[in-house]
Amino acid sequence: MPSLGRLHLITDTRPGRDPLAVVRAALTVAHADLVVQVRVGDSATDREAYDLTRRVLALCASYRATCLVNDRLHVALAVGAAGGHVGADDLPVAAARRVLGPTGVLGATARAPGPAREAVAAGASYLGVGPCHTTSTKTGLPDPIGPAGVRAVVDAVDVPVIAIGGVTAARVPALRAAGAYGVAVVGAVSTAADPARATAELIEALTC
Numbered sequence: 001m002p003s004l005g006r007l008h009l010i011t012d013t014r015p016g017r018d019p020l021a022v023v024r025a026a027l028t029v030a031h032a033d034l035v036v037q038v039r040v041g042d043s044a045t046d047r048e049a050y051d052l053t054r055r056v057l058a059l060c061a062s063y064r065a066t067c068l069v070n071d072r073l074h075v076a077l078a079v080g081a082a083g084g085h086v087g088a089d090d091l092p093v094a095a096a097r098r099v100l101g102p103t104g105v106l107g108a109t110a111r112a113p114g115p116a117r118e119a120v121a122a123g124a125s126y127l128g129v130g131p132c133h134t135t136s137t138k139t140g141l142p143d144p145i146g147p148a149g150v151r152a153v154v155d156a157v158d159v160p161v162i163a164i165g166g167v168t169a170a171r172v173p174a175l176r177a178a179g180a181y182g183v184a185v186v187g188a189v190s191t192a193a194d195p196a197r198a199t200a201e202l203i204e205a206l207t208c
């Protein structure tokens with residue numbers, strides 16, 4: 001697998017947001033260091049997910065950035081994205097690996113060492129670990145695990161750990177010190193007054 005980008009931008013498709021404009025702004029700064037994960041709401045149709053993903057993939061291609069698809073692996077395959085991300089309510093990791101094939105990038109959500117090891121054994125190529133901090137963009141999550149929780153997972157696996165949940169540039173140093181390879185964000189970029197600047201601050205924090 002080519003090396004994974006350290007900054008994962010997850011699309012924000014809540015009403016009033018402009019995910020394509022945010023992705024475009026982030027790409028102008030982060031280029032190939034960016035992984036864009038297309039995540040649509042549960043009520044979105046497959047056609048809507050497909051159309052958005054095709055457009056994101058075209059933007060990513062211009063910058064040699066990686067495009068992944070959250071949950072809907074058939075959309076990832078249909079558009080030719082690099083892979084996808086699954087969690088507890090999605091296909092099991094082993095099934096997702098069969099769908100994507102041996103070379104697809106496959107992320108799996110884990111928040112503790114045991115499930116993290118299982119996900120890697122089942123074929124995950126990276127782990128999304130969190131919520132690390134309180135988030136306002138997803139409800140119904142368990143308590144934040146903090147950098148110490150990230151460290152526990154990092155110590156248990158040999159794949160990149162991507163910290164997620166309430167991540168800001170100011171919080172990146174502690175997450176990196178805990179062994180996180182990178183971070184995934186929604187709000188830190190999508191709700192920023194200047195998404196390009198917010199991206200630059202995250203990239204700088206990740207490369208220090």
Ligand SMILES: Cc1ncc(COP(=O)(O)OP(=O)(O)O)c(N)n1
Nearest residue numbers: 085086087088109128129162164184
């Ligand atoms: C990088 C990354 N980590 C975790 C998640 C969360 O995935 P999941 O648990 O399946 O929840 P939804 O995003 O599907 O609501 C993620 N998407 N990306």
Ligand SMILES: Cc1ncsc1CCOP(=O)(O)O
Nearest residue numbers: 135137138165166185186187
């Ligand atoms: C999808 C998801 N899974 C765990 S936290 C989260 C949302 C992260 O969004 P933000 O970066 O705005 O906290």
Ligand SMILES: [Mg+2]
Nearest residue numbers: 071086087090
């Ligand atoms: Mg999911």
